[in-house]
Amino acid sequence: MASQDISPGTDGGKVSLLNDPRFRGYLFQALALLVIVVLGYWIVNNTIANLQRARLATGFGFLDGRAGFDISSSPYLSYSSDSTFAKALLVGILNTLTVAIAGIITATIIGFIIGIGRLSHNWLIRKICTVYVELFRNIPPLLVIFFWYSGVLAVLPQARQSIAMPFGTYLNNRGFYIPSLIMGEGAWLAGVAFLLGIVTAFLVRRWARKRQMATGQPFPVVLTSIALILGLPLLALAIKGFPLTWDYPILGAFNLKGGSQVGPEFISLYLALSFYTASFIAEIVRAGIRGVGKGQSEAAHALGLRSGATTRLVVVPQAMRIITPPLASQYLNLTKNSSLAIAAGYPDLFAVGGTILNQTGRSLEVVVIFMIVYLSLSVLTSLFMNWYNAKMALVER
């Protein structure tokens, strides 16, 4: 551009086209696009040729076919080997979601406890938490799954020597037996009341915040919310005369009867994912809390806030801002790591898809389904976390 300023319009044509950054940019992009298109064409061509040679049909029509295999764990849908492939995949997706959500909740709780413990003034607590973090984040999650599955759960006693645990639960090598809740007539009302409680609590919170902004008078929101969310369902149950009964597992001669069983596949996967991810969450929490400047808590103390209020009102909201983005990617990692379920034999999406692939040979379609499901899970999680992040973000001038 500088040369044009000196002698406008005279030597514009003399500059070689190859030295013009704009032209070069277009050239590179065109070349890259050409390479990708040619490569894509080549791959598609090869794939079609290979599929035709192997006489493999394509298309998703096969999903309506009879699956013909059993799935060991299908808590939400009634699935049998006569169901379709599509239903088998759906069961797999639901199982993936189950273990991912359960794992995320547990990992968050353990991670926050350990992360805060690493900042404790207590030397012993600090060291124990450090050992936990350094131990678990340096070991492959797959190994942790095997550790629980073949190291711990497989060598538990057999059903007739089940270990009795608190609250009427039993542990043996077939899994964990818990009492199941049997809903009597009218129990649905409790569910409705529960949802109603959440909505009311939310409204109360909004009203209380508005009032505090206007008049400065605080309102015990937390207590009211707990009372609403727990109290309304209880009230609903009381009206219906408590139509809930527990079905306890009972130790028989050879097996446990009643209750519900959580298989060792789920337990090992769930424990491994939670413990593994918790070590990363702990580090994120620690970095987040340490990332809040010391001046912030000193200023809060200077304003006369007690240490509890300082943590709650000043440190945590600012720390959450640092914690949220890496926390979101840990949640995504946990969801993706749930595909290791295949190692423990838990029928998640990946395991079910693998079985379908072995039965039908539809590798292309199965991989496309994998990509669609995992990518949309990723996108959904990132969208939610981005929304939360934007809500928590610092509003600057």
Place this chain on the structure above:
Amino acid sequence: MTDTNISFVRQEMLQGQTPPLGERGIVRWVRINLLATPIDAVLTILALLALAWFLPPLINWLFIQASWVGPDRSVCATVAQGGLQPDGWSGACWAFVNAKFSQFMYGPYPIDQLWRVNLVGIMFVALLVPLLMPKAPYKIPNAIVFFFVFPIIAFFLLVGGWFGLPYVETSVWGGLLVTLVISFVGISVSLPLGIALALGRRSKMPVIKMLCVIFIEMVRGIPLVTVLFMASYMLPLFLPPGVSFDKFLRALIGVALFASAYMAEVVRGGLQAIPKGQYEGADSLGLGYWQKTGLIILPQALKLVIPGIVNTFIGLFKDTSLVSIISMFDLLGTVRQHFNDPNWASPQTPISGLVFAGFIFWIFCFGMSRYSIFMENRLDTGHKR
């Protein structure tokens, strides 16, 4: 004015006294670190109780009751299970690890050819250690040899088939050898590829940028097992009939592509953290794009993200264990394969093998993370904000 009596004023200095017992030595340390507040005291007691409940059985299992040597499963099983140990015995079966050690390291690699693996291992350590030591000279020649010459020599030595060495196909590789080969290739491919992808993503050319974004986000959105699965089932479909690759190579491609997408995001973080003034300063000096990137931007950006890069390396190293899902035998896969050996099957065998494999993985990962902390401190030029 009256005569003042100053006889009560001390004439000589007092000797300094030692601080009270509660303010020095171990008592002070315990008071501050363990018993500062009532809650701290309760926590300490709870933690001590937990340790007292947890540690003695663990040490007992790991060392005291463990059986260290033995010819077969009898040393690791109780009488009721058909072994020699008294009933109720529970201890680690290190005899199993001892007997299978060579398998865990090399897999079924031919025993008379093991010197080749060992030679590669010695060369690897001999080249890596001076590269890692900041004081050692000849960094650049060393790095060139390590990243360009060594892989070629290692390839010919491990695979063979040339220079009179018998050909060893990759299906008989196993154990730690596979883990290390996959991680080394993954690390040395993913770093340059990741940098290229990150630069592409920050590029002003929309097509290049879009291609990089699509690749990075696609790969980051799916689990590694799916990528490995694709590499082992789909790659053969994509290639012209008749062309086929080694299964090991397919896994290598999968791992390297996967890791480079993550590396790209780490490097992008570093690129974004470089102040705009650095770019403008480089432009004003008349540097072209590659000079600007290579001399000004990347050295600073990479230094900033060393912890992230090493974390990706650690993640990659741990992820190599997933190749056992597409039935290749890395360290973890080999250990699991040997659980089923009827000569050694006992209730204690799986857990002992897994603890051993975990220990090996842990040493490598922990070593890498410590080294990254060391480098971070060393490279810290005090410009951090």
